[in-house]
Amino acid sequence: MQDVPLLISRILTHGSMIHGTSQVTTWTGDGEPHRRSYAEIGARAAQLAHALREDLGVAGDERVATLMWNNAEHVEAYFAIPSMGAVLHTLNLRLPPEQLVWIVDHAADRVVLVNGSLIPLLAPLLPHLKSLEHVVVSGVGDRSALADAAAQAQVRVHEYEDLIAGKPTAYDWPELDERAAAAMCYTSGTTGDPKGVVYSHRSIYLHSMQVNMSQSMGLTDEDTSLVVVPQFHVNAWGLPHATFMTGVNMLMPDRFLQPVPLAEMIESERPTHAAAVPTIWQGLLAELLAKPRDVSSLTQVTIGGSACPPSLMEAFDALGMRVCHAWGMTETSPLGTIARPPAHAVGTDEEFVYRLTQGRFPAGVEARLTGPGGERLPWDGESAGELEVRGPWIAGAYYNGTDAEPLRPADKFSEDGWLKTGDVGTISSDGFLTLTDRAKDVIKSGGEWISSVELENALMSHPDVAEAAVVAVPDDKWGERPLATVVLKEGSTADFDTLRDFLAGEGRIAKWQLPERWTVIESVPKTSVGKFDKKVLRRQYAEGALDITQL
Amino acid sequence: MQDVPLLISRILTHGSMIHGTSQVTTWTGDGEPHRRSYAEIGARAAQLAHALREDLGVAGDERVATLMWNNAEHVEAYFAIPSMGAVLHTLNLRLPPEQLVWIVDHAADRVVLVNGSLIPLLAPLLPHLKSLEHVVVSGVGDRSALADAAAQAQVRVHEYEDLIAGKPTAYDWPELDERAAAAMCYTSGTTGDPKGVVYSHRSIYLHSMQVNMSQSMGLTDEDTSLVVVPQFHVNAWGLPHATFMTGVNMLMPDRFLQPVPLAEMIESERPTHAAAVPTIWQGLLAELLAKPRDVSSLTQVTIGGSACPPSLMEAFDALGMRVCHAWGMTETSPLGTIARPPAHAVGTDEEFVYRLTQGRFPAGVEARLTGPGGERLPWDGESAGELEVRGPWIAGAYYNGTDAEPLRPADKFSEDGWLKTGDVGTISSDGFLTLTDRAKDVIKSGGEWISSVELENALMSHPDVAEAAVVAVPDDKWGERPLATVVLKEGSTADFDTLRDFLAGEGRIAKWQLPERWTVIESVPKTSVGKFDKKVLRRQYAEGALDITQL
Numbered sequence A, B: 001m002q003d004v005p006l007l008i009s010r011i012l013t014h015g016s017m018i019h020g021t022s023q024v025t026t027w028t029g030d031g032e033p034h035r036r037s038y039a040e041i042g043a044r045a046a047q048l049a050h051a052l053r054e055d056l057g058v059a060g061d062e063r064v065a066t067l068m069w070n071n072a073e074h075v076e077a078y079f080a081i082p083s084m085g086a087v088l089h090t091l092n093l094r095l096p097p098e099q100l101v102w103i104v105d106h107a108a109d110r111v112v113l114v115n116g117s118l119i120p121l122l123a124p125l126l127p128h129l130k131s132l133e134h135v136v137v138s139g140v141g142d143r144s145a146l147a148d149a150a151a152q153a154q155v156r157v158h159e160y161e162d163l164i165a166g167k168p169t170a171y172d173w174p175e176l177d178e179r180a181a182a183a184m185c186y187t188s189g190t191t192g193d194p195k196g197v198v199y200s201h202r203s204i205y206l207h208s209m210q211v212n213m214s215q216s217m218g219l220t221d222e223d224t225s226l227v228v229v230p231q232f233h234v235n236a237w238g239l240p241h242a243t244f245m246t247g248v249n250m251l252m253p254d255r256f257l258q259p260v261p262l263a264e265m266i267e268s269e270r271p272t273h274a275a276a277v278p279t280i281w282q283g284l285l286a287e288l289l290a291k292p293r294d295v296s297s298l299t300q301v302t303i304g305g306s307a308c309p310p311s312l313m314e315a316f317d318a319l320g321m322r323v324c325h326a327w328g329m330t331e332t333s334p335l336g337t338i339a340r341p342p343a344h345a346v347g348t349d350e351e352f353v354y355r356l357t358q359g360r361f362p363a364g365v366e367a368r369l370t371g372p373g374g375e376r377l378p379w380d381g382e383s384a385g386e387l388e389v390r391g392p393w394i395a396g397a398y399y400n401g402t403d404a405e406p407l408r409p410a411d412k413f414s415e416d417g418w419l420k421t422g423d424v425g426t427i428s429s430d431g432f433l434t435l436t437d438r439a440k441d442v443i444k445s446g447g448e449w450i451s452s453v454e455l456e457n458a459l460m461s462h463p464d465v466a467e468a469a470v471v472a473v474p475d476d477k478w479g480e481r482p483l484a485t486v487v488l489k490e491g492s493t494a495d496f497d498t499l500r501d502f503l504a505g506e507g508r509i510a511k512w513q514l515p516e517r518w519t520v521i522e523s524v525p526k527t528s529v530g531k532f533d534k535k536v537l538r539r540q541y542a543e544g545a546l547d548i549t550q551l
Helices: A008-018 A038-055 A072-081 A095-108 A116-128 A146-152 A160-165 A201-212 A239-246 A260-269 A278-290 A308-320 A350-356 A450-458 A496-507 A536-544 B008-017 B037-056 B070-081 B095-108 B116-128 B144-155 B162-163 B200-211 B237-246 B257-268 B276-288 B310-318 B350-356 B451-458 B496-507 B535-542
Strands: A023-026 A036-039 A063-067 A087-092 A111-115 A136-137 A156-159 A183-187 A195-200 A224-227 A249-252 A273-278 A302-303 A322-327 A366-370 A384-392 A419-427 A432-438 A441-444 A448-450 A466-476 A479-488 A519-522 B024-028 B035-038 B064-069 B086-090 B111-115 B134-138 B156-157 B181-188 B197-201 B224-227 B249-252 B273-276 B300-304 B322-327 B366-370 B387-391 B419-427 B432-438 B444-446 B447-448 B465-474 B479-488 B517-521
Touching: A008 A038, A008 A072, A008 A201, A008 A239, A023 A038, A023 A072, A023 B387, A036 A038, A038 A072, A038 A160, A038 A536, A063 A095, A063 A116, A072 A087, A072 A111, A072 A183, A072 A239, A072 A249, A072 A466, A087 A322, A095 A116, A095 A183, A095 A195, A111 A116, A116 A136, A116 A146, A116 B479, A136 A146, A136 A160, A136 A450, A146 A156, A156 A160, A183 A201, A195 A201, A195 B162, A201 A239, A201 B200, A201 B224, A224 A239, A224 A260, A239 A249, A239 B162, A273 A278, A278 A302, A278 A308, A302 A519, A308 A322, A308 A350, A322 A350, A366 A419, A366 B008, A432 A450, A441 A479, A448 A450, A450 A466, A450 A479, A466 A536, A479 A496, A479 A536, A536 B322, B008 B037, B008 B070, B008 B200, B008 B237, B024 B037, B024 B070, B035 B037, B037 B070, B064 B070, B064 B095, B064 B116, B070 B086, B070 B111, B070 B181, B070 B237, B086 B366, B095 B116, B095 B181, B095 B197, B111 B116, B111 B444, B116 B134, B116 B144, B134 B144, B134 B162, B156 B162, B181 B200, B200 B237, B224 B237, B224 B257, B237 B249, B249 B310, B257 B276, B273 B276, B276 B300, B276 B310, B310 B322, B310 B350, B322 B350, B366 B496, B432 B451, B444 B465, B447 B451, B451 B465, B451 B479, B451 B496, B479 B496
Parallel strands: A023 A249, A063 A087, A063 A111, A087 A183, A111 A136, A136 A156, A224 A249, A224 A273, A273 A302, A302 A322, A479 A519, B024 B249, B064 B086, B064 B111, B086 B181, B111 B134, B134 B156, B224 B249, B224 B273, B273 B300, B300 B322, B479 B517
Antiparallel strands: A023 A036, A183 A195, A366 A384, A384 A419, A419 A432, A441 A448, A466 A479, B024 B035, B181 B197, B366 B387, B387 B419, B419 B432, B444 B447, B465 B479
């Protein structure tokens, strides 16, 4: 067979030739959205590559950063930068400024493409971005804040459209090694410095094929996908690459991620598919219930990032939008599982049960569960262990190691190279994953695991409980035991005995898993993205700052 | 990203674990079909690999031949042989015996798996198969003819079920190089010796993903595919591998390829998809029209091998079976194009026009047209040239070359490594291929090409013409000119002037393309597979054996 490397330039060429009339539509918020065909995207990506190489001197596998919303120019960057052999580095605009500075420095970004609307975010950082030499601005937004900061930081500012104007609309894309770096993305872990995940041409190409498989998202050129998941977040789940393989149209919200514009763009542009995290969708649901609109085009919604609450899934089902769970992470490109019910469950009561799981592993993702003692656990739907995965689009190390000494922390990679996901769950005999906890939050009690999430959910189902967080605390006899920290609703008089009896009732929680240590707190500490910050609670407990009742 | 090779063993493991309850159903012709789950196939494939290695001494990348119909045991061989590192060599049971002998010798097959029903074909060949040491027989069929021949040829005969019985149901599949040979298939060209096409693990893996993409066949585990296209013909178009990736069920007709059993298995097993060549489907249509049955389950039919006549497509549409054209060849794994109409044509008059083309190139297949003078031709739907293709599942050489000196005949591969398909046609601006002729049959007249097929179709649309073949003959002025050879219907009195005027009428054929040389023949010579044998006509013309009228 011919030895043809799997390259992003081939996806670009395919999309812009065979699906030249497919479109990227970008929401502008002021009437007419902006439309650009795949053929135009292809021509402009070539122009951008010429400009980056000839005008800005981008060479070799240099990183080129983007600080952009989802829009047509960001798609052009997605294809131009890797196709020319450089590495697309998407910056997460939601990160705290100091993390952004750290990441740009770590990746040694010399060029950043930025949307005009994000200048207020970028300008104050410029003096701190030591490696940066060029800023390329596209789209609307006041440029004035940039001029002074750039002058001070000795950074040159370019207008995107001026930079690419007049460049040739074709580029002789190089024949790269398919294992060469194509794109990178930093994980925003809660502990330690961010870690860079580097995607190769091969991994992106294979992942895109997977996204297009009928058991996965399985869209065609009759579809339009509303890509709400940001392009700075794991390559927008691979959608821009996947759509260029099949001619699926893209509807890009740019900065308009609020419920009202989302509802408007669904009604007027009539996408058939959307991809988003549950939080965004929760807001959209409230808007649609408050002000009904014609959203009948949208029949398939892929939800990932965190589990979709059953109530949200049912509410969207009622609107004719079928939610499909997917699970993944930055290190898995991200598609790791997708919850299409198996044939035998379709149309039965079991169907919803399957849809609430994280889903089934596709060909290309191998999975195993590792128990508290490092043992392999069976796929029986009962045994809970840490999920480990392997495959051609799963990270094998983090950025900035060397071939001789790759960056493979032992808490992230097994000795035989599998990725430790940090997620704890079960796998059914037919390969459906159900996640129950994060590995760092699970309570390791006498060689068994207790899920903190299960205890929290059970506690929060009690009418007197506003919020509850369960953390592991050291125990002489069992190693670890659960500590229940509870926020009571105003006026509640429930005591701990009542709550413990409630947990034990109706088979909610097994007796040996019931917490002995209890405390009432005013609110659960949260991280910047709103997740429970359990390390604060663990520290407070260790410092004796919590008033513990022992039952 | 992890460096995980794309191996057939991974497809097998995925299918037998994640889709363990999906089934291969084999038609038996005597009531109850035989059913085997993917989990069982996985276990038995491991047993077969143990038997081949431990009992028959299959080692390294040795070829193991199959002479089998489509059935569960053949699927087991499909996975066991490549997964263990050997090479599956499917023998085309329709080839003339002397070609089979040549091919087995060329591939140095030491082991052949054969269906009991094919013993009458194999037994007489045994004395001539010098490399052969073991015959493994599965399924029904009288074994008696084999014993004598095998004894005479010093070949050992084994029963498939006895051989695998008691072997371990797991096998520690080796981590092979994904570019290693996995399977091979000989082309039955009309000229010269057959040529071996070798598929790699990588090419089969990628091709399977492609088959499962939504723009391609795009089946899911809710589907059952009736695999009529033989497993000895380009890996049954990749279906056995593709189905194990997604859990699509397979319905295998074994030796029951006649219209009546096909109609019966469609009615009783209710497949949703079928893959076949037009000839088989033509017979099925006649049967269904003669004796209507409930074939409502079957909504999608992939037809390839040769173009599906519009009338056949319409007849199947009327039965609710939607025919989808695909084009490919042994050298292209085979999926080269598939005729899913573009979104803008769906539901319009254009839709049928698109469906009659050979289809659109998927991501992974690059195409170009080369004109009579070696120039590249535009994709304008008008310029006809020889189709050349490139991609990771396209052959780059034939079997038995070496790395230093690959077997790449100049009429089959361009200097820069693209496959010359030998097919002549046009490509539209949106990438739809329409084939008009074979390169060897096209008439090269004054630097332009005249399609022999177009002239033949136009001639055969005349009511007095039963058959017509057009071949190129040398011409002093133009290089080549068309010679029209015509079979008249009984009692016809049409003369050549009438026929030429008919061709020229209603814009059927351009004036400069009209033949000057005409002859009446009794019948068009045919090859063993029923195609026009034009080299016979060219030879007869060269020898002066035809009575030519010059207009």
